[in-house]
Amino acid sequence: MMNSDGLTSLETVTYRMVLELVKKGFQRAEQDYGIKARSLLNCGRENPDEAREVLSLCEEFKDKSVAGIGLSEPWLGPNQDLEGEEGLRKEVIEVFQRAAQLGIHRTAHTGEAGPPSSVDRHVKFLQLERIGHGYRAVDDEVLYQDLLKKGIHFETCPHSSYLTGAVPANCIKHPIVKFAEDNANFSISTDDPLLTGTTLDDEYRLLQQKGLEDFYIIRAHFNAARSCFLPPQEKKDIFDHLKKVYGITEESNLQPFQ
Structure with a gap:
């Protein structure tokens, strides 16, 4: 059975399908109501495969409907796979560094639950332009002043x-x-x-x-x-x-x- 969006009832919905539909919605909103909108695609910090897929979609939809890439999920403490870098996996770091090379904008949730050092490492290793929340940064004056300067x-x-x-x-x-x-x-x-x-x-x-x-x-x-x-x-x-x-x-x- 085919529905109004051209999908069969048994077809698996993919991220790309969702993004195509969202893009059409954005286009209609701009055409009919003068409203402009963009998506920011988030990935989880514990799923490298998802992060790589999200990066691929960010690159594909970069000049269409996607504004950047984000990292979500709460801080869970130091990651055993990458000693000394709180809550970050090496593969996810590589995804964000590649995003920077591609000119894809970057943000991440940090400093909401973790220590100030988590904010510092997220900004440094993920090459962030923005951070979600970031309140714990004020607990480290040297870090805080550095963020203000940057x-x-x-x-x-x-x-x-x-x-x-x-x-x-x-x-x-x-x-x-x-x-x-x-x-x-x-x-x-x-x-x-x-x-x-x-x-x-x-x-x-x-x-x-x-x-x-x-x-x-x-x-x-x-x-x-x-x-x-x-x-x-x-x-x-x-x-x-x-x-x-x-x-x-x-x-x-x-x-x-x-």
Whole structure:
């Protein structure tokens, strides 16, 4: 039996099939509603074969619908296959280093559950441009200052930071507030809104309750545009749109490209 998508009921659904359908959805959204979207393909840290397949798909769909590659799953402690490199397998490191050679953008979950050294090794060995969460980096001042100097982007998610225990409920100053005050390159997201039950407005309100001023939230929007995994012209379009929304007409230090 053939369904409307051209698949038989007995046919195995592959990653490539899913990506083709997602690409069609993106194209329709842009054509009908002017909405642009891209995918970021995640792989697990304990499955080298999956990581290699994800890299292949990132390369194939790089200029079509995929913006980059990511590494998910929680930190599980030092990996026995690669002494001294927390939570990382040699094969996965090779995948991300190959992605860098191919010009494929890279991010990974780190610093949410593991120690600061995990953040350091993920950034170094995976050649990351962004990190998911990264809160533990503030516990190592030398590492933290190095990340600030390099402009590594922190993908922060306020509500989930409490739900996962990444940030203790009794924390005096949330690391995101420290990121803002230290002029770190960070943005604000909902993580998984289906699980957290939150919207971006909820995330903003939580940070405001924690002492984050509106100015820092606006700056986070520009940080997100500056660090998004898009071609330069598309980044510039987003940046210019934000400047128009916030009424910024003069030249400032908010530059879209670094």
